Amino acid sequence: MARILLKDLVKQFGRVTAVSGVNLEIHDGEFLIMVGPSGCGKTTTLNMISGLETPTSGEVVIGDQVVNEIEPGERGLGMVFQDLALFPHMTVFENIAFGLRVKSVADEEVRRRVLQAANAMHIAPLLDKRPAQCSGGEAQRVALARTIITNPAVFLMDEPLSSLDAKLRLDMRTELKHLHERLKATFVYVTHDQAEAMTMADRIVVMRGGFIQQVGGPLDIYRRPANQFVAGFFGTPTMNFLQGKVETDGGRLRFRAKSIDFLLPAGAGPGSGREITLGVRAEHVLVGKGAQPGRVTLTEPLGDETLVFFDYGGDAPLVAKVSPELHLSSGEAVTFGLDEAGYHLFDGATGERLN
Amino acid sequence: MAEAGARPSGGAAGGARIRAGRGGGLAAWLAQERVFRLIPFVVVEAFFLLLLAVPFLLTLYISLLKWRANRPFEQAFFQGFDNYFDVLSDVEFWWALARTFYFAGVAVLLELLIGFLLAMLCAQEFKGRRLYITIFLVPMMVVPVVVGYNFSMIYIDSGPLNEVLAPVVQLFGGDPRIRWLSHPIAAQWAIIWADVWQWTSLTFLIFLSGFSALPPQLIRAARILGAGRWQIFWRVQLPLLKPVIVIAIVIRSMEALKIFDQSVLLTFGGPGNSTQTVAFYLWRQVWQFNKFGFGAAASIILLVMFSALIYYGIYLLVRERATLQREGG
Numbered sequence: 001m002a003r004i005l006l007k008d009l010v011k012q013f014g015r016v017t018a019v020s021g022v023n024l025e026i027h028d029g030e031f032l033i034m035v036g037p038s039g040c041g042k043t044t045t046l047n048m049i050s051g052l053e054t055p056t057s058g059e060v061v062i063g064d065q066v067v068n069e070i071e072p073g074e075r076g077l078g079m080v081f082q083d084l085a086l087f088p089h090m091t092v093f094e095n096i097a098f099g100l101r102v103k104s105v106a107d108e109e110v111r112r113r114v115l116q117a118a119n120a121m122h123i124a125p126l127l128d129k130r131p132a133q134c135s136g137g138e139a140q141r142v143a144l145a146r147t148i149i150t151n152p153a154v155f156l157m158d159e160p161l162s163s164l165d166a167k168l169r170l171d172m173r174t175e176l177k178h179l180h181e182r183l184k185a186t187f188v189y190v191t192h193d194q195a196e197a198m199t200m201a202d203r204i205v206v207m208r209g210g211f212i213q214q215v216g217g218p219l220d221i222y223r224r225p226a227n228q229f230v231a232g233f234f235g236t237p238t239m240n241f242l243q244g245k246v247e248t249d250g251g252r253l254r255f256r257a258k259s260i261d262f263l264l265p266a267g268a269g270p271g272s273g274r275e276i277t278l279g280v281r282a283e284h285v286l287v288g289k290g291a292q293p294g295r296v297t298l299t300e301p302l303g304d305e306t307l308v309f310f311d312y313g314g315d316a317p318l319v320a321k322v323s324p325e326l327h328l329s330s331g332e333a334v335t336f337g338l339d340e341a342g343y344h345l346f347d348g349a350t351g352e353r354l355n
Numbered sequence: 356m357a358e359a360g361a362r363p364s365g366g367a368a369g370g371a372r373i374r375a376g377r378g379g380g381l382a383a384w385l386a387q388e389r390v391f392r393l394i395p396f397v398v399v400e401a402f403f404l405l406l407l408a409v410p411f412l413l414t415l416y417i418s419l420l421k422w423r424a425n426r427p428f429e430q431a432f433f434q435g436f437d438n439y440f441d442v443l444s445d446v447e448f449w450w451a452l453a454r455t456f457y458f459a460g461v462a463v464l465l466e467l468l469i470g471f472l473l474a475m476l477c478a479q480e481f482k483g484r485r486l487y488i489t490i491f492l493v494p495m496m497v498v499p500v501v502v503g504y505n506f507s508m509i510y511i512d513s514g515p516l517n518e519v520l521a522p523v524v525q526l527f528g529g530d531p532r533i534r535w536l537s538h539p540i541a542a543q544w545a546i547i548w549a550d551v552w553q554w555t556s557l558t559f560l561i562f563l564s565g566f567s568a569l570p571p572q573l574i575r576a577a578r579i580l581g582a583g584r585w586q587i588f589w590r591v592q593l594p595l596l597k598p599v600i601v602i603a604i605v606i607r608s609m610e611a612l613k614i615f616d617q618s619v620l621l622t623f624g625g626p627g628n629s630t631q632t633v634a635f636y637l638w639r640q641v642w643q644f645n646k647f648g649f650g651a652a653a654s655i656i657l658l659v660m661f662s663a664l665i666y667y668g669i670y671l672l673v674r675e676r677a678t679l680q681r682e683g684g
Contacts, residue, residue: 050579051578051579052575052578052579071578072575072578072579073578073579073580073581073582073583074581077579078579079575079576079579081572081575081576082572083570083572085570085572085573085575085576087573087576087577087591088595088681089594089595089597090594098577098580098582098590099580099581101590102577102580102581102582102583102586102590103581130681132681146580150580150581
């Protein structure tokens with residue numbers, strides 16, 4: 001059983017509060033990703049699960065046991081670090097064997113399990129090398145092999161892919177997902193990269209300023225962000241935000257912003273007179289359908305689609321995703337509309353979701 | 356840089372241009388690329404010749420002469436390698452050499468052990484850490500002569516050291532007036548401890564920088580993998596500190612073999628010759644007995660002997676530095 005429970009977890013460093021009362025249940029066998037900007041408390045939370053940091057208050061429960069007072073090495077965890085933390089003075093073999101050596105496992109057994117782990121990670125030919133002689137991807141696999149050899153029930157990963165180049169990072173994502181499926185262990189993964197979180201996670205925890213903002217599946221978070229911060233953090237390009245006010249217009253609600261206004265769908269949350277932020281993703285900005293005029297300022301062809309930035313008279317340009325067949329150039333006049341289904345309404349002051 | 360790139364074969368073409376354009380004068384000649392880049396080299400070499408090569412050649416020359424400084428130089432005469440035979444057949448020379456290795460060996464060993472322990476303690480986080488580090492570094496900055504005088508006061512028969520030790524010594528029925536500087540064995544230890552007091556600072560500093568350069572992530576990784584404190588020390592920290600340990604051994608050994616000040620200031624080589632180091636032996640032959648030719652020959656012999664050691668030491672330093680760079684990258 002590798003269910004993890006975090007109860008009112010708080011961590012303070014001097015006067016700075018890194019984690020402010022986190023409550024979270026991580027299910028057995030789940031791939032959970034904690035994501036957020038730097039300084040949001042995600043790594044500190046991970047370190048408290050691992051035991052490398054002691055909580056200021058609150059409890060960490062692994063299985064059925066409160067582990068606050070238990071040494072990191074006795075919690076049954078494996079951890080992969082951001083800089084991998086391979087021992088530079090040992091061969092790859094000894095690096096992988098380390099977890100068994102410190103438990104005085106017999107030589108024969110060590111050899112057998114190291115070979116097994118090395119074969120599983122496809123690094124058997126590297127066993128006599130030093131970490132410095134391995135490439136980035138190879139070192140990554142060595143770190144994983146060193147972690148899986150002790151058969152931990154929980155894998156903690158602190159931005160393990162951030163030192164790899166873009167291509168390798170994509171390959172390793174797939175590989176980690178396969179590893180998770182094969183081992184059926186609980187994975188707790190920390191990253192600041194929303195794309196990594198979207199592609200790998202069963203569930204995502206979004207953090208900011210030491211607080212959890214939202215917990216949910218990747219598509220839930222993408223489709224129904226709990227607040228403006230989450231909405232802006234997920235998705236490329238960033239969601240369009242329009243600041244405005246809700247007004248009543250003949251029995252229906254109308255959103256009025258600088259040089260633009262729209263009818264809100266019936267049953268939309270906010271009452272009349274309220275300051276709100278309307279969020280719309282680029283795929284819900286419909287160029288060529290609708291009556292609002294705008295002028296193209298920039299296009300970014302991505303191959304399968306093209307991003308069009310255009311000025312409509314508001315504070316910031318809007319971005320839309322269009323078919324690559326639609327050839328637009330800078331300065332060209334366009335008309336556009338917004339897809340009602342893609343409206344995200346947030347409170348103008350607190351940023352909380354309203355619809 | 357751009358101009359150098361524009362004319363790849365700088366020497367001939369560039370030189371010609373400058374020659375054509377110069378209004379005469381040293382500055383223009385020095386400014387030529389092929390001359391200018393030699394300037395630092397020439398300056399260093401000039402100093403080298405003046406400060407090292409000239410005295411060395413003079414020493415070599417004097418070592419071949421029969422010359423006592425209390426007689427006029429005109430009476431000196433060439434006598435081949437006689438001085439060298441005299442030195443090598445002088446028992447006192449070999450004793451002094453052996454004693455030097457003994458002092459250096461024991462002192463360096465103690466300095467390494469104590470320095471390592473202190474650095475290990477100061478590498479932890481605790482209140483007042485910086486103050487302790489500062490205190491531990493002070494001895495290294497004290498002028499050796501001052502250290503010598505301080506210790507000669509500490510060691511006198513009715514001095515503070517015996518005062519402190521008296522209750523313990525009396526407990527075992529001993530004479531509380533230990534003759535630190537006039538008993539042959541006690542005097543040797545007196546010199547060793549004075550050296551240890553002064554130079555443990557240096558090994559402490561070297562090890563402290565070694566400890567603080569250890570990546571904390573490695574220790575965290577080892578903890579997660581289940582290693583205890585001792586296992587982390589033996590399997591991770593100590594092997595990673597090996598280059599630093601070698602560096603400390605080499606640097607301190609090179610210095611310790613030159614031990615001179617303490618044996619002059621504390622005991623003047625005595626009692627008997629029991630604290631006479633090889634550097635002191637040399638100094639005494641030349642400046643007390645005026646045996647210039649003999650002293651010169653002895654110093655050439657020592658130079659050859661120590662060079663071999665120092666080259667081996669430098670080889671070790673270079674090798675460990677390469678290890679550090681490889682493992683660091």
